[in-house]
Amino acid sequence: MNNTIAPFTGFGLGLRKxxxxxxxRAEQALDFVEIISxxxxxxxGWPLRTLEAVRExxxxxxxxxxxxxxxxxxxxxxxxxxxxxxxGRIDPLWISDHLCWTRVGGFATxxxxxxxxxxxxxxxxxxxxxxxxxxxxRPLLIENPSSYVSxxxxxxxxxxxxxxxxxxxxxxxxxxxxxxxVSSVNHGFDPLAFLAGIPADRVRQIHLAGHSAGPxxxxxxxxxxxxxxxxxxxxxxxxxxxxPCATMIExxxxxxxxxxxxxxxxxxxxxxxxxxxxx
Amino acid sequence: xSLLERQIAFRAEIAAQDDASPPCSPGMEIYRxxxxxxxxxxxxxxxxxxxxxxxxxxxxxxxCHFIIAHPPEGWTLDDYGSDFPxxxxxxxxxxxxxxxxxxxxxxxxxxxxxxxxxxxxxAALASAGYSEADWAxxxxxxxxxxxxxxxxxxxxxxxxxxxxxxxxxCEAGGRAEAALLVWRSGTSPxxxxxxxxxxxxxxxxxxxxxxxxxxxSCHVARLGEWLSxxxxxxxxxxxxxxxxxxxxxx
Numbered sequence: 001m002n003n004t005i006a007p008f009t010g011f012g013l014g015l016r017k018x019x020x021x022x023x024x025r026a027e028q029a030l031d032f033v034e035i036i037s038x039x040x041x042x043x044x045g046w047p048l049r050t051l052e053a054v055r056e057x058x059x060x061x062x063x064x065x066x067x068x069x070x071x072x073x074x075x076x077x078x079x080x081x082x083x084x085x086x087x088g089r090i091d092p093l094w095i096s097d098h099l100c101w102t103r104v105g106g107f108a109t110x111x112x113x114x115x116x117x118x119x120x121x122x123x124x125x126x127x128x129x130x131x132x133x134x135x136x137x138r139p140l141l142i143e144n145p146s147s148y149v150s151x152x153x154x155x156x157x158x159x160x161x162x163x164x165x166x167x168x169x170x171x172x173x174x175x176x177x178x179x180x181x182v183s184s185v186n187h188g189f190d191p192l193a194f195l196a197g198i199p200a201d202r203v204r205q206i207h208l209a210g211h212s213a214g215p216x217x218x219x220x221x222x223x224x225x226x227x228x229x230x231x232x233x234x235x236x237x238x239x240x241x242x243x244p245c246a247t248m249i250e251x252x253x254x255x256x257x258x259x260x261x262x263x264x265x266x267x268x269x270x271x272x273x274x275x276x277x278x279x
Numbered sequence: 280x281s282l283l284e285r286q287i288a289f290r291a292e293i294a295a296q297d298d299a300s301p302p303c304s305p306g307m308e309i310y311r312x313x314x315x316x317x318x319x320x321x322x323x324x325x326x327x328x329x330x331x332x333x334x335x336x337x338x339x340x341x342x343c344h345f346i347i348a349h350p351p352e353g354w355t356l357d358d359y360g361s362d363f364p365x366x367x368x369x370x371x372x373x374x375x376x377x378x379x380x381x382x383x384x385x386x387x388x389x390x391x392x393x394x395x396x397x398x399x400x401x402a403a404l405a406s407a408g409y410s411e412a413d414w415a416x417x418x419x420x421x422x423x424x425x426x427x428x429x430x431x432x433x434x435x436x437x438x439x440x441x442x443x444x445x446x447x448x449c450e451a452g453g454r455a456e457a458a459l460l461v462w463r464s465g466t467s468p469x470x471x472x473x474x475x476x477x478x479x480x481x482x483x484x485x486x487x488x489x490x491x492x493x494x495x496s497c498h499v500a501r502l503g504e505w506l507s508x509x510x511x512x513x514x515x516x517x518x519x520x521x522x523x524x525x526x527x528x529x
Contacts, residue, residue, distance in 0.1 A: 044392065044396075045391055049466060070282075072283040079354045104286040104289075105287055105290065106352055107350050107352060108351045108354060109290060109351075110317050115282075147306075149307060186306070216305045218305055218306065
């Protein structure tokens with residue numbers, strides 16, 4: 001098994017159905033493309049032809065939402081097999097998923113549900129990540145999700161949990177700066193403390209996204225709006241701390257024309273360049 | 280409370296009906312809304328034309344009922360809704376075109392992205408040099424996305440009409456008994472209306488029956504016509520010759 005993921009410093013977007021024709025018609029100003037893995041697993045026909053055509057033009061990162069790494073019941077063997085088959089087909093930059101659970105008692109939730117930061121949860125995540133990394137024969141990237149509740153039994157902060165997870169499994173991290181901001185508002189922590197607690201050499205990718213207002217001053221990670229000023233500012237601090245690494249803008253709802261997202265991505269390039277020079 | 284117990288309770292809380300659960304925290308309310316919103320959106324996308332036919336309000340009521348009665352079990356949202364046509368059949372018992380339209384809509388979408396299979400080349404089959412006995416024992420694997428069902432309404436006409444939004448009045452009921460076939464040829468999902476007799480023959484082939492068994496219940500000339508049509512349509516991914524007896528006997 002290859003235990004390392006070499007740094008990759010580029011700027012990318014998610015491949016969404018609304019933009020398939022744009023990608024097929026012309027080369028876009030992107031260094032990589034991220035796919036939602038589940039959209040192309042156990043799949044063929046036109047969607048797979050599109051992915052293969054895109055893969056010929058760009059490196060592809062595989063980002064999953066259903067591995068359920070926080071499941072005490074363990075991982076779904078069939079899911080792992082399908083994911084591995086897709087990875088074999090497209091040779092991705094890396095495979096990522098979230099620090100969350102999405103399945104229990106035979107039911108799927110199709111949402112990234114939060115974990116208490118306890119030793120039991122850490123042990124379960126370590127076991128599951130090691131299992132997945134053995135199957136894929138490569139380290140995973142684990143992303144911090146947004147969360148809307150916390151648990152009284154938690155004994156660690158989220159960033160301490162992620163650092164321990166990376167230390168024990170050798171996994172890398174996908175830092176979602178918008179999620180850091182959203183959770184910091186929802187739970188009242190300092191987002192810079194989050195960044196400071198993440199091991200700098202383990203971050204391989206950064207997500208940027210928009211969010212919306214929820215009940216009672218909370219924020220919701222909706223991916224339906226441009227990146228806000230606070231998140232841009234936090235991104236600058238992240239680049240200072242983690243150095244330039246693969247950055248992408250996620251948009252999953254109210255998806256605008258591709259040129260609009262490319263223009264927003266250009267802002268990320270500029271912000272990263274300025275912060276890199278300043279650092 | 281163990282992590283597993285915590286997760287079972289958490290899922291029960293987000294999947295509970297509004298009127299069957301106590302008020303929850305603003306954070307849990309976000310998870311509950313996201314759970315239902317995501318499943319409802321998945322059904323709206325998968326059954327867009329059915330939604331256009333029954334109307335927003337009736338569709339949402341049916342979808343909410345389905346979400347509570349049939350929580351998702353699979354890892355992909357793309358699979359969520361396979362049972363929805365059956366639920367619609369019960370909910371719209373006096374409008375049978377609703378469930379049949381939903382069935383067609385679901386299977387056309389599934390065929391679009393179904394895992395790839397090769398397409399059987401009729402010329403290659405014709406030149407395979409099979410004897411009469413070989414043909415009799417020949418079986419076929421079905422094309423990507425193959426599905427078949429009996430229908431009693433003009434659901435296919437409705438499906439076509441709804442492509443560009445709500446259809447004008449359509450004579451939905453009273454059609455003679457017929458059948459629908461769905462499959463993918465190349466990258467295009469296709470459907471064809473046919474007879475119940477042909478449906479039964481194809482169902483038998485899909486379950487592994489050789490041509491000789493099909494020929495027992497229909498005229499040989501009819502079977503020849505069907506076979507030509509099936510091959511032209513691209514309904515098969517491959518032909519499966521019988522294994523010679525001497526191989527079976529070692």
